[in-house]
Amino acid sequence: MTDPERNADASQDVEMNQYVADRAHVNEDKIKQDDQLISEFGEYGYGWHDADSAGESAKKGISEDVVRSISADKGEPDWMLDIRLKGYQSFLDKPMPDWGVDLSGFNADDFKYYVKPLEKQAQSWEELPDDIRNTYDKLGIPEAEKNRLVSGVAAQYESEVIYNSIREDLKEQGVIFLDTDSAVKQYPELVKKYFGKVIPPDDNKFGALNTAAWSGGSFVYVPKGVHVDIPLQAYFRINTPNMGQFERTLIIADEGSYVHYVEGCTAPIYSTDSLHAAIVEIFVEPHARVRYTTVQNWSNNVYNLVTQRAYVREGATMEWIDGNIGSKATMKYPACILAEPYAKGETMSLGFAGQGQYQDTGAKMIHLAPHTSSTIVAKSIARGGGRSAYRGLVKILKGAEGSSSSVVCDALLVDEFSRSDTYPHVDVREDDVSMAHEATVSKVSEDQLFYLMSRGLEEKEAMGMIVRGFVEPISRQLPMEYALELNRLVELQMEGSVG
Amino acid sequence: MATLEIKDLYASVETKEGRKQILKGVNLTVNSNETHAIMGPNGSGKSTLAYTLAGHPKYQVDSGVALLDGEDILTMTPDERAKAGLFLAMQYPVEVPGVSMTNFLRTAKTEIDGKAPAIRQWTKDLSGAMKKLRMDAKFAQRSVNEGFSGGEKKRAEVLQLELLKPKFAVLDETDSGLDVDALRIVSEGVNRAKENTGLGIMMVTHYTRILKYIKPDIVHVFADGHFVKTGGPELADELEESGYDRYLPEGANSESALA
Numbered sequence: 001m002t003d004p005e006r007n008a009d010a011s012q013d014v015e016m017n018q019y020v021a022d023r024a025h026v027n028e029d030k031i032k033q034d035d036q037l038i039s040e041f042g043e044y045g046y047g048w049h050d051a052d053s054a055g056e057s058a059k060k061g062i063s064e065d066v067v068r069s070i071s072a073d074k075g076e077p078d079w080m081l082d083i084r085l086k087g088y089q090s091f092l093d094k095p096m097p098d099w100g101v102d103l104s105g106f107n108a109d110d111f112k113y114y115v116k117p118l119e120k121q122a123q124s125w126e127e128l129p130d131d132i133r134n135t136y137d138k139l140g141i142p143e144a145e146k147n148r149l150v151s152g153v154a155a156q157y158e159s160e161v162i163y164n165s166i167r168e169d170l171k172e173q174g175v176i177f178l179d180t181d182s183a184v185k186q187y188p189e190l191v192k193k194y195f196g197k198v199i200p201p202d203d204n205k206f207g208a209l210n211t212a213a214w215s216g217g218s219f220v221y222v223p224k225g226v227h228v229d230i231p232l233q234a235y236f237r238i239n240t241p242n243m244g245q246f247e248r249t250l251i252i253a254d255e256g257s258y259v260h261y262v263e264g265c266t267a268p269i270y271s272t273d274s275l276h277a278a279i280v281e282i283f284v285e286p287h288a289r290v291r292y293t294t295v296q297n298w299s300n301n302v303y304n305l306v307t308q309r310a311y312v313r314e315g316a317t318m319e320w321i322d323g324n325i326g327s328k329a330t331m332k333y334p335a336c337i338l339a340e341p342y343a344k345g346e347t348m349s350l351g352f353a354g355q356g357q358y359q360d361t362g363a364k365m366i367h368l369a370p371h372t373s374s375t376i377v378a379k380s381i382a383r384g385g386g387r388s389a390y391r392g393l394v395k396i397l398k399g400a401e402g403s404s405s406s407v408v409c410d411a412l413l414v415d416e417f418s419r420s421d422t423y424p425h426v427d428v429r430e431d432d433v434s435m436a437h438e439a440t441v442s443k444v445s446e447d448q449l450f451y452l453m454s455r456g457l458e459e460k461e462a463m464g465m466i467v468r469g470f471v472e473p474i475s476r477q478l479p480m481e482y483a484l485e486l487n488r489l490v491e492l493q494m495e496g497s498v499g
Numbered sequence: 500m501a502t503l504e505i506k507d508l509y510a511s512v513e514t515k516e517g518r519k520q521i522l523k524g525v526n527l528t529v530n531s532n533e534t535h536a537i538m539g540p541n542g543s544g545k546s547t548l549a550y551t552l553a554g555h556p557k558y559q560v561d562s563g564v565a566l567l568d569g570e571d572i573l574t575m576t577p578d579e580r581a582k583a584g585l586f587l588a589m590q591y592p593v594e595v596p597g598v599s600m601t602n603f604l605r606t607a608k609t610e611i612d613g614k615a616p617a618i619r620q621w622t623k624d625l626s627g628a629m630k631k632l633r634m635d636a637k638f639a640q641r642s643v644n645e646g647f648s649g650g651e652k653k654r655a656e657v658l659q660l661e662l663l664k665p666k667f668a669v670l671d672e673t674d675s676g677l678d679v680d681a682l683r684i685v686s687e688g689v690n691r692a693k694e695n696t697g698l699g700i701m702m703v704t705h706y707t708r709i710l711k712y713i714k715p716d717i718v719h720v721f722a723d724g725h726f727v728k729t730g731g732p733e734l735a736d737e738l739e740e741s742g743y744d745r746y747l748p749e750g751a752n753s754e755s756a757l758a
Contacts, residue, residue: 446556450554454554454580454586455581456581457606465595465598466595466598471597
């Protein structure tokens with residue numbers, strides 16, 4: 001090597017070092033900024049983020065070209081592209097909702113619509129890049145799988161399901177559990193038959209956006225008479241800033257079968273917003289039972305605008321258990337279409353609105369057939385200036401005689417400056433029905449606090465006990481690990497609520 | 500041997516008409532193993548005394564002290580008072596939906612003792628105490644005071660008294676709303692607590708019938724915010740005969756008829 005060459009190398013090294021130092025400096029500032037945010041948001045325990053090359057290179061914004069390129073990248077059949085384009089058109093046509101949460105700061109062009117972290121799905125956790133694997137380790141997902149607390153796992157990271165597994169014996173019984181993209185390729189007839197049938201492309205603005213840009217989510221098929229004894233677990237993680245996550249889940253429970261699907265979701269804390277706009281469609285065939293549980297704990301910079309609906313046939317049962325603890329703003333009203341006689345629908349929901357949060361949640365029950373029954377239990381807690389609302393619809397159509405519906409919504413206010421509202425809509429077109437509605441708003445009373453404190457509990461602990469008691473009817477419905485998790489999240493939310 | 504010494508206690512409550520002083524110079528000394536009956540007409544301030552001692556935020560101390568073994572509990576938060584050894588059995592215990600009695604009792608015991616009770620001993624103590632109070636085992640799984648009958652609420656209060664083992668207990672109208680059998684069972688619980696732990700008792704009541712089951716050593720008449728007379732058990736008999744009228748300020752119209 002000659003000297004001039006060496007010099008050139010050396011000067012390049014200097015430049016490179018400077019560049020690395022600059023980057024490190026930028027990162028330091030970023031880390032400081034994030035730490036500051038984390039401390040401002042309180043005790044959110046999931047706010048870390050991983051290295052982010054896929055996210056950094058992804059473009060923001062939605063257009064027909066973006067929709068077409070998502071479809072092309074996935075190598076989809078034309079019929080799916082057509083559905084996407086219908087969804088996109090409907091998204092353009094529909095106005096922003098002028099009710100519910102504050103969407104004035106929402107701009108669809110602020111989000112990245114398709115972030116593909118890996119070229120292909122991993123066959124084992126070990127195959128994943130280190131920091132992604134660490135993230136799931138921290139979330140406890142591989143552990144739960146190893147200890148057989150779940151019978152299948154789907155891990156979605158940004159736009160893709162990066163790991164998916166199901167217990168061998170269930171697979172042998174014909175249970176299908178895979179990501180929806182793969183299902184389009186492997187089971188096109190099944191997907192074509194059910195996709196978009198209970199939530200059509202033009203259902204609502206954010207459902208339409210999901211239809212246009214969907215990626216990932218789970219496809220579940222449980223054959224006739226098969227009982228999946230232990231829940232299937234899905235975990236949704238956003239990593240990059242300004243992410244738009246649009247998973248699409250389709251569950252079909254054939255006659256007399258049973259399945260419980262549990263989803264959890266978290267994201268890093270950023271100073272800019274992310275969007276989670278999912279669709280969950282469920283078909284509960286005659287005498288089957290499906291339970292769908294959500295423990296939603298997005299960071300406080302995520303818009304969570306989700307459409308969930310089940311089509312419930314004769315003698316079948318659909319249960320939505322919906323825990324909304326996180327997010328900046330949530331609009332979510334799990335629905336049951338009780339389409340055939342003796343179909344049953346149940347929603348139990350919990351919305352916890354802390355500082356800067358707005359949880360607009362509830363349920364919809366549409367009674368189309370005789371002797372259908374529905375139950376809604378909605379609990380909401382507001383503190384630190386947060387806002388929670390129950391918004392519900394019970395519709396009983398002419399001919400749905402002998403149907404019954406019961407709605408109970410309880411709101412708990414922890415302080416003077418939080419807010420809770422109830423918007424119950426009832427539309428009954430049949431005489432021979434039974435309807436019950438009960439709504440309460442209570443404040444944690446001085447007397448309750450005093451009573452517990454006079455038995456030796458510190459104020460914070462007394463408050464925690466009252467709030468845990470309030471959510472107990474919901475947490476009782478969860479598998480134990482999730483009940484503990486929910487209690488822990490509620491406790492974290494309550495941190496600093498006692499001055 | 501412990502002592503609770505209330506000295507020159509004045510306390511007020513906020514009402515719609517403004518601040519109103521209810522306690523006007525209360526003086527009382529209670530020792531371990533003593534039972535004091537605090538009797539008086541409705542509205543005399545007996546319950547205010549009970550809640551002021553336990554630290555309910557509705558009541559403000561204007562002046563005075565309440566020394567538990569020399570420490571003024573009036574400057575403490577309610578939980579600190581409980582940890583110092585004071586217990587208030589409430590007339591209207593509040594409901595805490597979704598919190599089981601067993602969870603509540605174990606948490607309270609852990610806080611008061613500063614450590615979790617050994618699980619086997621605790622289970623034995625709990626079921627033993629419940630049995631003696633004629634409480635069904637299922638009771639432990641119910642939510643705190645939720646849907647309890649009047650009698651069940653009082654039993655639950657005495658159950659806590661027996662398990663938490665305070666030095667001093669204020670019983671606020673623990674006899675109200677109880678039938679004869681329940682009154683006996685609840686009284687036996689209080690007597691057991693005294694026997695086992697040397698509990699000092701302040702029993703607030705305006706009826707004399709509980710005194711048949713819980714024998715007072717000293718009887719006080721409380722009227723217009725302070726003690727107006729103190730005597731032995733015979734004072735209760737006298738009150739039974741002639742009522743509170745003579746202890747009321749002149750011109751006041753007593754509504755208290757002794758039952």
